[in-house]
Amino acid sequence: MKSQKITSGREKPSPRRYDDACAAAHALDLLGERWALLVVRELMFGAKRFSDLRADLPGISANVLTQRLEGLAAAGILVRRKLPPPGATQVYELTQWGYETEPVFQALGRWAARSPHHDPTLPFGATSLFLSFRTMLDPVLAEGIDARIGFRIGAESFMARLGDGRIEIARAPISDADVVFAAAATTMAAVIYAGQPLSEAEAAGALAIEGDRPLAERFLTLFPLPSRVGEAG
Amino acid sequence: MKSQKITSGREKPSPRRYDDACAAAHALDLLGERWALLVVRELMFGAKRFSDLRADLPGISANVLTQRLEGLAAAGILVRRKLPPPGATQVYELTQWGYETEPVFQALGRWAARSPHHDPTLPFGATSLFLSFRTMLDPVLAEGIDARIGFRIGAESFMARLGDGRIEIARAPISDADVVFAAAATTMAAVIYAGQPLSEAEAAGALAIEGDRPLAERFLTLFPLPSRVGEAG
DNA sequence: CGGCATCCGGGAAGATACTG
DNA sequence: CAGTATCTTCCCGGATGCCG
Numbered sequence: 001m002k003s004q005k006i007t008s009g010r011e012k013p014s015p016r017r018y019d020d021a022c023a024a025a026h027a028l029d030l031l032g033e034r035w036a037l038l039v040v041r042e043l044m045f046g047a048k049r050f051s052d053l054r055a056d057l058p059g060i061s062a063n064v065l066t067q068r069l070e071g072l073a074a075a076g077i078l079v080r081r082k083l084p085p086p087g088a089t090q091v092y093e094l095t096q097w098g099y100e101t102e103p104v105f106q107a108l109g110r111w112a113a114r115s116p117h118h119d120p121t122l123p124f125g126a127t128s129l130f131l132s133f134r135t136m137l138d139p140v141l142a143e144g145i146d147a148r149i150g151f152r153i154g155a156e157s158f159m160a161r162l163g164d165g166r167i168e169i170a171r172a173p174i175s176d177a178d179v180v181f182a183a184a185a186t187t188m189a190a191v192i193y194a195g196q197p198l199s200e201a202e203a204a205g206a207l208a209i210e211g212d213r214p215l216a217e218r219f220l221t222l223f224p225l226p227s228r229v230g231e232a233g
Numbered sequence: 234m235k236s237q238k239i240t241s242g243r244e245k246p247s248p249r250r251y252d253d254a255c256a257a258a259h260a261l262d263l264l265g266e267r268w269a270l271l272v273v274r275e276l277m278f279g280a281k282r283f284s285d286l287r288a289d290l291p292g293i294s295a296n297v298l299t300q301r302l303e304g305l306a307a308a309g310i311l312v313r314r315k316l317p318p319p320g321a322t323q324v325y326e327l328t329q330w331g332y333e334t335e336p337v338f339q340a341l342g343r344w345a346a347r348s349p350h351h352d353p354t355l356p357f358g359a360t361s362l363f364l365s366f367r368t369m370l371d372p373v374l375a376e377g378i379d380a381r382i383g384f385r386i387g388a389e390s391f392m393a394r395l396g397d398g399r400i401e402i403a404r405a406p407i408s409d410a411d412v413v414f415a416a417a418a419t420t421m422a423a424v425i426y427a428g429q430p431l432s433e434a435e436a437a438g439a440l441a442i443e444g445d446r447p448l449a450e451r452f453l454t455l456f457p458l459p460s461r462v463g464e465a466g
Numbered sequence: 467c468g469g470c471a472t473c474c475g476g477g478a479a480g481a482t483a484c485t486g
Numbered sequence: 487c488a489g490t491a492t493c494t495t496c497c498c499g500g501a502t503g504c505c506g
Binding site: 049050051062063089090 | 472
Binding site: 016033034035059060061062063064067 | 496497498499500501
């Protein structure tokens, strides 16, 4: 007999809240638990399955992922959907309000990019890469470009549209692209943010470019980082 | 004898990190622990003492506050300073980079203001109130106003300057104000954000206005909230 | 395989008491 | 006032196992 507690139905873990009417504190009630924001981040480019989330969040354990998905669903930040057959599997997808967390990631990312302790050699996923594009694109540098750019990151593909100094990105098959990058997300980040020479990445076979090469080279310069704390501006 | 571990010096609690190069994940390494962001919030209008922080963060315990202050100081987000005598007590003050977290609070606050579960009846501090002013001010509604507005919130006083559709706020003695509000932060929030009639708050003795009353009444309308999730826009 | 329940060990958070 | 010490509780992380 499993040590039995008399309860009516399922025991609610009674989420720990800040008793604070400040809206930011309430945001932390909903998103402040460990892993919660990273789960949301991984869904920013569309629905994923449980095991995709586990794979894209190395370090999270299955039961914690289950708890976070429950909590985020209860809060109305994401929903469970059943995909239609074939492959009638379950996926998790952000609600409209869930997608509206993007400014939070942008603010966190811009701020932490200045951190003296930021280690760019850690693992880096495709979602983070494309979120960083939307965060860091410099509209002035991108002026005058009108292009469709494809990305093959592992088994996934993404399409970006540059125009009017803005960028739109979606997980989508590559079609009608002016140029296509094929590389790991870490490699793209090393070239764009850490200044690794493009030729070096190509020579190592870590990155391949098909199509308009001058466009590709210019694209890599559109995402300047802010100066680190303690450095000259 | 306190069960003794052989260590050189103090034991480092080995902070739990996400192994993720994403800058937003790194931000959570630095600010993601429980209470950390609220400690930073309380310092956004200037240095405070340990016991001020305890008083303004009901629910935090002394040892957790100690740990957070240590961690935030180690990360370079705040510093300990000794005030010059008289009253040579210790205070905690954000670094420049610490003050740059304000966009994070604005993004979190704007997002959570739409939450269906947000409870505005919870305790609400002066720092949150004035941060919310900077976050929610509608520049169009504020156009054409040029005024100095004072606030007496409990024992503290703040001065706001409205001009060019923007607002500047500082913890400061009231001087040369066109109008002065005296009320608890919760009362100000109830009138501005929850639509409590001004006359009702005044009749209850919860709010007093000295000076330019039409200006005061207009000021209270400058901070529109976004529509809640599930409501019409 | 996908999703969830259960058990366990370690450690962080919460509450209280105490010290310089 | 500014923290430490101690104790308890709960969360996190890992492993295992069940069930569709």
